[in-house]
Amino acid sequence: MTAAGSIARTPDAKPASKSEPNTAPKSVRRRNAGLGLVAWLVGILFVLPVLWMALTSLHSETDAATNPPSLAAPLTLDGYREFFGAGGGPSPWFSLANSLTASVVSTLFVLLLALPAAYALSIRPVRKWTDVLFFFLSTKMLPVVAGLLPIYLFAKNTGMLDNIWLLVILYTSMNLPIAVWMMQSFLAEVPTALIEAAQIDGAKLPVILTRVVAPIAMPGIAATSLICFIFSWNEMLFARVLTGVIAQTAPVFLTGFITSQGLFLAKVCAASLVISLPVLAAGFAAQDKLVQGLSLGAVK
């Protein structure tokens, strides 16, 4: 590409510089800068509601509920104190702990089940491995709401209602197909020649897995875990129907804010931000692999 491009370019272009902006003509550079400015404006517009939510969470309830909005009102942490139960409301700590348990444990289960499966679908593929892969994917396409009632009845009859382990199992099954797809595509990136070379050198399977496969596939495995964590943390329908008081998760706690309760805007904003924080952190950490995960490994 650089070779073909340089032919058309003016002779005074520096041959040493390979990066696009230096070799591009001035008019293209200027247009890029202009459109870059537009991109900045649109980006700010998109993130504005989130920033506004952050600002509102730091205002007092009376300042949060003015019209027109008060931008320069004094900042306070009262909204956060209220959210964490200072005003006598229900404490969110239980639901945060439940969400953490359900998300982390289900993600560990997913890894435990998906890693061997991905191995059998990429490094040492079984016959018709693409059919198996697509079966995994097809389970993800069926609406969860259709299986909800039998799961509810099962839980009710076995005393599993309001039990966090039921959510752990369901979240594991919810994320397993995505994880198998992602891991398969990450493990497939491990060069076969490398594995064969290790085999010729007499390395046994555990050594190959830990010394050859793991180092190459690790970033992908980490991104997969983060995406599974996000989906489990976000889930609300199962949690709403299958949990009550003891196993309530953070999104279910948030549904308590659906009906207005007088002046409570700062508290809602604080709650929404705190509960979204793990997802924001995990999402930004997995940013580079986010597309591959969300498109089920179809886009790299």
Next chain:
Amino acid sequence: MTDTPTATTTSSGIQAPQTQRPAQPAPSARLRAWVTRAPLLPALVFLIIVTQLPMVATLVISVFDWNALYPEARTFSGLANYGEVLGDPELRKSVFTTILLTVTVVLVSLVLGMLLALLLDRRFKGRGVVRTMLIAPFLLVPVAAALLWKHVLYNPEYGLFNGALHWIFGDGAAQPDWVAEMPLGAVEASLVWQWTPFMMLILLAGLQSRPAEAVEAARIDGASAWQVFRYITLPHLRRYLELGALLGTVYIVQNFDAVFTITSGGLGTANLPYTIYQTFYQGHEYGLASAAGVLVVIGSIVIATLALRVVSSLFNEEARS
């Protein structure tokens, strides 16, 4: 689908020693096949039990007249529930709402996502920062995002939208009650805000895999920016657009959180997941809810088949390259 690999491998495992290689003893080949298959089995068995069994149970419940408040009155009713579901104007409306909601959100966020991807597909200062800002809406917990729109933006008295109108037009500014005046639009806008980043990410990946030589060659031949877009970029993006549309459809057809939070299914915004939830959770009509669930599954299979075809064509292309 699952039976296929097992069935073929087993049958060939039995036939192979008899017809082709009589020297090879059958048990060892079969054993080896099972050893390769073993790592796959836990995941497969787990997934079939947790996701497929409930679907079968739904199918069974759907042919019973079963209201949880009158458990003794449970009787086999054949396809009566399906007749009732298809004849119920409220359920028919929720089918229509689901289609309208899904199509609007997917199309609008696809177009916006494409514009954003085209904007970001160039070098400028702070490109990474802009990308991060654009992804932020997608990384809010869905319920939190819906609460943000419902209370912080839409609230007729102190929401940001009406506050901004007040700022711009002064005291006489219109102060609409957004959710009451355009309930479905209110739900759609919040979903478009959350899903545009998703579309942008997929299309940006598509743009970056576009062959640079073709674009360069077209530019040298004097093609305008529009011609490059129309004849090179768009055809290349077609598959990525399809993928974004179909994955978006799969997720948004199932949307429950936004409808539940912003309107609680009121004002004509109840989509199928919400209606099914309500039929069984509040109405206790187990048979009816299951019949509706089966119909949703049938609809989803149509979408899923299309989606799987697109994913598989991208997948095969990746494998070949």
